[in-house]
Amino acid sequence: MNKPIYLDYNGTTPHDPEVIAAMRPFLETEFGNPSSSHWYGVAPHQAVENARRQVAGLLNCSPAEVFFTSGGTESNNHAIRGTVLALAHKGNHIITSTFEHPAVLEVCRYLETQGFETTYLPVDGDGLINPADVLNAIRSQTVLITIMHANNEVGTVQPISEISAIAKQHGIVMHTDAAQSLGKIPTDVQTLAVDLLSVAGHKIYAPKGIGALYVRPPLTLEKFCFGAGQEMGWRAGTENVLEIVGLGKACEIAARDLDQNRAHMQQLRDRLEGGLFDEVDQIRRNGHAHKRLPNTLSVSFKDLAANRILEEIGPEVAATAGAACHSDTVEVSHVLQAMGVPIDWAKGTLRFSVGRMTTVDQIDHAIRVVVDAVTQLRAT
Numbered sequence: 016m017n018k019p020i021y022l023d024y025n026g027t028t029p030h031d032p033e034v035i036a037a038m039r040p041f042l043e044t045e046f047g048n049p050s051s052s053h054w055y056g057v058a059p060h061q062a063v064e065n066a067r068r069q070v071a072g073l074l075n076c077s078p079a080e081v082f083f084t085s086g087g088t089e090s091n092n093h094a095i096r097g098t099v100l101a102l103a104h105k106g107n108h109i110i111t112s113t114f115e116h117p118a119v120l121e122v123c124r125y126l127e128t129q130g131f132e133t134t135y136l137p138v139d140g141d142g143l144i145n146p147a148d149v150l151n152a153i154r155s156q157t158v159l160i161t162i163m164h165a166n167n168e169v170g171t172v173q174p175i176s177e178i179s180a181i182a183k184q185h186g187i188v189m190h191t192d193a194a195q196s197l198g199k200i201p202t203d204v205q206t207l208a209v210d211l212l213s214v215a216g217h218k219i220y221a222p223k224g225i226g227a228l229y230v231r232p233p234l235t236l237e238k239f240c241f242g243a244g245q246e247m248g249w250r251a252g253t254e255n256v257l258e259i260v261g262l263g264k265a266c267e268i269a270a271r272d273l274d275q276n277r278a279h280m281q282q283l284r285d286r287l288e289g290g291l292f293d294e295v296d297q298i299r300r301n302g303h304a305h306k307r308l309p310n311t312l313s314v315s316f317k318d319l320a321a322n323r324i325l326e327e328i329g330p331e332v333a334a335t336a337g338a339a340c341h342s343d344t345v346e347v348s349h350v351l352q353a354m355g356v357p358i359d360w361a362k363g364t365l366r367f368s369v370g371r372m373t374t375v376d377q378i379d380h381a382i383r384v385v386v387d388a389v390t391q392l393r394a395t
């Protein structure tokens with residue numbers, strides 16, 4: 016059986032063969048604990064420090080400013096909880112947006128039960144935050160601004176450096192969740208001028224369950240989990256050497272091939288978008304036309320149900336729905352709701368996300384499959 020064409024690279028990515036090759040010795044022979052002072056600890060220790068340099072290379076920071084986590088969710092938890100608990104003596108107010116990933120929203124909601132207050136900024140119809148709204152939301156009690164770099168559903172890229180400048184003027188810590196932007200657009204922490212940045216390995220062709228957090232000195236986070244002194248005391252627990260090595264390699268490749276990958280993804284995403292818009296009526300794009308990840312296409316098919324389209328195309332194309340339609344209710348994603356996408360459009364929303372391995376033939380075939388499915392569903 017032929018597998019469906021994979022157009023869900025924002026969901027996760029396959030392992031890069033170079034990543035697999037880099038990890039292989041740590042699966043097969045190099046089992047030592049990087050904290051061990053004997054012979055077996057040497058190679059794993061060096062590999063972890065090499066990976067730290069590779070991550071730092073992609074982010075343009077010092078290796079000492081990066082520690083490894085279990086992924087994007089944990090990095091966001093560390094960043095947000097760690098900052099506000101460390102700065103609780105200064106204030107209790109957080110600024111974020113309605114548009115964030117649950118790995119940010121749910122942390123803020125939890126912190127509200129602990130006496131913190133959150134302002135959820137709106138986004139415009141393209142999913143953009145207005146930096147003036149950030150400025151207006153600042154209170155004397157504000158200690159953290161957390162705004163995602165790029166959105167996972169629609170790909171809109173936020174004006175992070177402008178927001179960081181506002182944060183800096185007011186002495187507020189600035190965090191960005193870069194789980195989706197990493198490897199797709201530049202994520203230089205100096206240009207973005209952020210204090211904290213979250214990395215997720217499985218979006219950049221490394222394994223699932225590995226990530227990293229960048230922390231700009233002299234910021235010190237409240238400890239997140241307690242134990243031995245690994246990761247410079249930032250995160251206790253024996254390091255996941257195998258996956259740390261994979262993440263490091265993936266970051267090295269992402270930095271090396273960024274321009275080439277970006278151009279490839281954009282060409283294919285635009286081909287998909289163009290093909291669908293040429294052949295289907297009553298279709299709209301969600302997300303900003305240009306300030307958008309080069310690989311992401313969120314489209315709404317008016318008056319259709321996303322899960323019905325997915326059922327039709329499922330054997331040939333793997334994509335995701337922006338809404339779940341049940342017999343009498345429709346649950347539209349919080350992202351589409353935040354952008355004010357009307358319900359008759361929102362309910363028929365699909366996300367396609369291309370990647371490094373996507374080919375022109377796959378895109379052309381996917382266009383045919385989606386066009387046929389939509390035409391057939393509209394006819395019935």
Ligand SMILES: Cc1ncc(COP(=O)(O)O)c(C=O)c1O
Nearest residue numbers: 086087088116118167194195215
């Ligand atoms: C924007 C964003 N943040 C955070 C995460 C969570 O990352 P992880 O799956 O590594 O926990 C994701 C994953 O979908 C994401 O898209």
